[in-house]
Amino acid sequence: GAGVSQSPRYKVAKRGQDVALRCDPISGHVSLFWYQQALGQGPEFLTYFQNEAQLDKSGLPSDRFFAERPEGSVSTLKIQRTQQEDSAVYLCASSLLTGELFFGEGSRLTVL
Amino acid sequence: ELKVEQNPLFLSMQEGKNYTIYCNYSTTSDRLYWYRQDPGKSLESLFVLLSNGAVKQEGRLMASLDTKARLSTLHITAAVHDLSATYFCAVDSSLISNFGNEKLTFGTGTRLTIIP
Numbered sequence: 340g341a342g343v344s345q346s347p348r349y350k351v352a353k354r355g356q357d358v359a360l361r362c363d364p365i366s367g368h369v370s371l372f373w374y375q376q377a378l379g380q381g382p383e384f385l386t387y388f389q390n391e392a393q394l395d396k397s398g399l400p401s402d403r404f405f406a407e408r409p410e411g412s413v414s415t416l417k418i419q420r421t422q423q424e425d426s427a428v429y430l431c432a433s434s435l436l437t438g439e440l441f442f443g444e445g446s447r448l449t450v451l
Numbered sequence: 452e453l454k455v456e457q458n459p460l461f462l463s464m465q466e467g468k469n470y471t472i473y474c475n476y477s478t479t480s481d482r483l484y485w486y487r488q489d490p491g492k493s494l495e496s497l498f499v500l501l502s503n504g505a506v507k508q509e510g511r512l513m514a515s516l517d518t519k520a521r522l523s524t525l526h527i528t529a530a531v532h533d534l535s536a537t538y539f540c541a542v543d544s545s546l547i548s549n550f551g552n553e554k555l556t557f558g559t560g561t562r563l564t565i566i567p
Contacts, residue, residue, distance in 0.1 A: 370552070370553075372553070374555075379559075380559060380560075381455075381539050381541070381557030381558055381559050381560050382494070382539075382541075382555075382557050383557070384554050384555060384556070387552070387553075387554070389552075394552070395552075395554060430493065430494070432494075434553065438482065438499050438501060438553065439496055439499050440484075440496065440553060440555070441496065442486075442493045442494040442495075442496075443493055444492060444493040445493055
């Protein structure tokens, strides 16, 4: 596709449910990043991959958060046993080692 | 811990006026990014500034970087309504010089409203 694609765009989960958010990066982009954006705030770094290797996961807020990119393309961010504080927009970005990141439109998660 | 502060947080200005948004950050970095975000939309890359003294311009927007002062500015010239959006600066806190390892710390954003 022409840009970074994320799905679902909107997800409502009951507290305690598991959710999975998908990111399709721009074809050929080596690096893939996940950010969390709370309402009215700037995005916060969660984790990033180069190809299939997860090189930094220091921003993941707890062990309930898990990300993978098994074949170096599509990535999934999984949140187990969701809590209300997990409600946010989850943004995925990819880059081609040029210093410029391209962001998707995000997945808005609401935990009730 | 890297901190990125933007000011003002809210800015309402009339069409045709000039204004500047400031971005200060707390630790050494040579990479600074400016993004635009419309409500409910993703982040649109505006500028990537990669060295001290870098200046980039696109249309009515011009961004500059002073790494010694740890300051970047986004200057708006003769504002028009379609520039209304939230503007974020972000600083790369990665200690790795190669691209592809960007770990961006964002400011809280400046919500800009241009009044006709």
